[in-house]
Amino acid sequence: MAGTFEKYQKRRLISSYFSVVISIALVLFLLGNLGLMIINAKKVSDLIKEQISLTIYLNDSAKKVEINQIQKSLELADYTKSITFVSKEEAAELMISETGEDFMDFVGYNPLQNSIDIHLKADYVTNDKLNEIASELSDKKFVDDVKFDENLIELMNKNVRKISYWVLIFSIVFTLISVLLINSSIRLAVYSKRFIIKTMQMVGATKSFIRKPFIYKNLQLGLAGAFIANLALCVVFCQLDTYFPELTLSSAIEKLVLLVLAVFGVGFIITWISTFIATQRFLNLKTDQLY
Numbered sequence: 001m002a003g004t005f006e007k008y009q010k011r012r013l014i015s016s017y018f019s020v021v022i023s024i025a026l027v028l029f030l031l032g033n034l035g036l037m038i039i040n041a042k043k044v045s046d047l048i049k050e051q052i053s054l055t056i057y058l059n060d061s062a063k064k065v066e067i068n069q070i071q072k073s074l075e076l077a078d079y080t081k082s083i084t085f086v087s088k089e090e091a092a093e094l095m096i097s098e099t100g101e102d103f104m105d106f107v108g109y110n111p112l113q114n115s116i117d118i119h120l121k122a123d124y125v126t127n128d129k130l131n132e133i134a135s136e137l138s139d140k141k142f143v144d145d146v147k148f149d150e151n152l153i154e155l156m157n158k159n160v161r162k163i164s165y166w167v168l169i170f171s172i173v174f175t176l177i178s179v180l181l182i183n184s185s186i187r188l189a190v191y192s193k194r195f196i197i198k199t200m201q202m203v204g205a206t207k208s209f210i211r212k213p214f215i216y217k218n219l220q221l222g223l224a225g226a227f228i229a230n231l232a233l234c235v236v237f238c239q240l241d242t243y244f245p246e247l248t249l250s251s252a253i254e255k256l257v258l259l260v261l262a263v264f265g266v267g268f269i270i271t272w273i274s275t276f277i278a279t280q281r282f283l284n285l286k287t288d289q290l291y
Contacts, residue, residue: 016189017221023185024225024267025232027178032233032263034174036240039255041167043247045160046122050081052156054130054148056116062142070140071116079124079133088112113144127153178266183274186218190278197282211279215272222271226264233259 058067067085074083086094091112124130127150134146190197193214200210237256241249249256 016192020185020189020218020221021225021228024182024222024271025228027181028226028229028263028267029232031174031178031266032229032259033236034171035259035262036233036236038167038171039252039259040240040247040249041164045164047246048156048160049122049125050119052120052125052148052153054118054120054133054146056118056137056143057145057147058114058116059142059144060113062114066142067114070142074116074118079118079120079129081119081121083119084117086115086117088114091115125153126157179270179274182222182267182270183277186271186274187278189218189221190214190275190282194282197279201283207280207283210283211276214279215275218271218275219268222267223264226267229267230260230263233263 056070071083071085074080088110092110095112120130120133124133130148130150130153134148137143137146197210197214201207234256237249240247
């Protein structure tokens with residue numbers, strides 16, 4: 001009978017530890033995913049900004065040597081991500097394929113111009129900087145016009161700022177929720193040992209002596225949960241790198257390492273604080289308040 005009871009108690013203890021580890025792992029995994037999103041938020045923002053292009057329309061009188069010259073100067077410019085030369089013939093073919101009609105049959109000639117599309121680096125995709133670049137390029141005699149969508153850029157930058165603001169708010173709120181969830185799991189685990197805590201206290205054990213085994217055990221559980229969370233995070237990281245290569249996550253391994261260390265650190269700190277507070281609470285209770 002005694003052996004059966006001991007087995008039952010042991011299974012119950014293991015089940016309690018398992019629940020704490022899984023709870024901590026899930027919370028830290030979600031928190032780690034949030035960290036992963038924050039780390040890559042700028043990359044995603046930059047990718048969106050770099051889709052915006054500035055178009056230079058060239059005069060029909062522009063010589064080939066002048067076109068080659070401006071292309072080379074643009075390739076060397078600090079603001080250039082990539083450039084694409086579009087001849088008037090290519091532009092006509094593109095328009096015909098989009099509209100399904102040959103407009104040159106109506107006008108009798110090709111009214112389009114040779115152009116150069118410039119995709120800029122994200123830091124330069126603001127109306128002020130684009131206006132400066134456009135003004136500089138317009139001074140060239142063989143450049144007819146320089147155009148970009150000011151309204152789209154203004155709207156995009158505004159939305160990026162809004163999203164960044166809400167991500168920050170969500171991060172703070174979710175961090176607080178994570179602390180509360182881990183704290184609740186550990187409190188429940190300590191609650192089941194409240195009579196043991198009080199018994200040890202009644203036979204003369206000091207508070208620090210009573211706290212130590214609980215802190216050590218829960219720190220082990222917290223680090224185990226953090227380990228599981230980090231394994232899952234590494235899987236997510238690899239999947240993102242596979243399906244979204246444009247994020248170039250493989251070149252940011254050091255950020256993943258920092259995130260892994262941060263998850264371990266958060267798990268350690270929250271577990272230690274939660275265990276300390278939970279044990280202190282039951283140490284301060286009177287015996288009749290334990291029921």
